[in-house]
Amino acid sequence: MTGLPNDPIFDPVGIVIWAIDSGFYDLMNSAWGWPIAEIVHFFGICLLFGTVGMFDLRMIGFVRGISLSALHRLVPFGVFGFLLCAATGFLFVVSAPDQYIYNPAWQLKMALLGLAGLNMVLFYLTTSRRVALLGPDDSPPNAARVFAAVSLLSWMGIITAGRVITAFRPPSWFWCAWCG
Numbered sequence: 249m250t251g252l253p254n255d256p257i258f259d260p261v262g263i264v265i266w267a268i269d270s271g272f273y274d275l276m277n278s279a280w281g282w283p284i285a286e287i288v289h290f291f292g293i294c295l296l297f298g299t300v301g302m303f304d305l306r307m308i309g310f311v312r313g314i315s316l317s318a319l320h321r322l323v324p325f326g327v328f329g330f331l332l333c334a335a336t337g338f339l340f341v342v343s344a345p346d347q348y349i350y351n352p353a354w355q356l357k358m359a360l361l362g363l364a365g366l367n368m369v370l371f372y373l374t375t376s377r378r379v380a381l382l383g384p385d386d387s388p389p390n391a392a393r394v395f396a397a398v399s400l401l402s403w404m405g406i407i408t409a410g411r412v413i414t415a416f417r418p419p420s421w422f423w424c425a426w427c428g
Contacts, residue, residue, distance in 0.1 A: 255427045260345040267342040276343035289336040293410075295329025297403055304403075307379065307388045307396035315384040350424045351416045357409035364402035371395040 267273035275281045299322040305311050306319055341348045348354045375391045382388060388396075 255424060258345065258349050260349065263342055263345040272339055272342050276339050281339075282343075285336045285339050288332055289340075292329040292332030292336065293407060296326045296333060297329075297407065299323060299326035299329070300403060301400060304396040304400040307392045308400070309387060309393065313384050316379050316382050316388070318384075320380070347417060348413070351413055353409045353412040353416050357406050357413070360402050360405045360409060364399060364406065367395055367398045367402060371399075 264273065267276075276285060299319075302311065303316070303319045303323070303326075306314060306316055371392070375389065375395060378389055379392050
């Protein structure tokens with residue numbers, strides 16, 4: 249196969265043209281652009297997984313002796329980490345959209361990110377109030393344990409899929425399930 253995929257959803261050439269026009273492409277393809285973005289991305293992962301992971305482990309039942317409300321005060325650091333990851337991830341994608349959008353590892357990462365987000369929304373809508381009332385040695389309800397397990401597994405999968413992205417460098421159309 250040669251040429252570009254017939255993609256009815258994404259226009260990788262248009263994305264790159266926009267990235268060039270906005271200056272993001274030149275920034276990311278400068279000598280230090282990509283490496284600095286990677287460093288910031290990994291720092292964001294550390295903040296995110298360090299806070300969310302600890303909260304999830306406590307909800308599953310590990311790390312007793314620390315109240316969940318005390319751990320929940322760390323969540324803003326996790327949100328900041330997520331924002332760092334989202335910003336740098338955006339830069340990666342707009343700088344090489346065909347290497348991300350059509351990459352099965354990136355597609356899995358985005359699906360797991362959606363699952364993690366849905367899981368978080370459902371947790372806060374259904375279970376978080378009961379969890380906030382627990383003491384340092386109290387056992388969380390089973391629903392909280394399920395939400396925590398899904399969250400922990402989702403984030404571990406997101407990180408793993410992110411690392412595997414570089415292992416898949418196929419022609420851009422090879423992994424495009426929706427292309428004609």
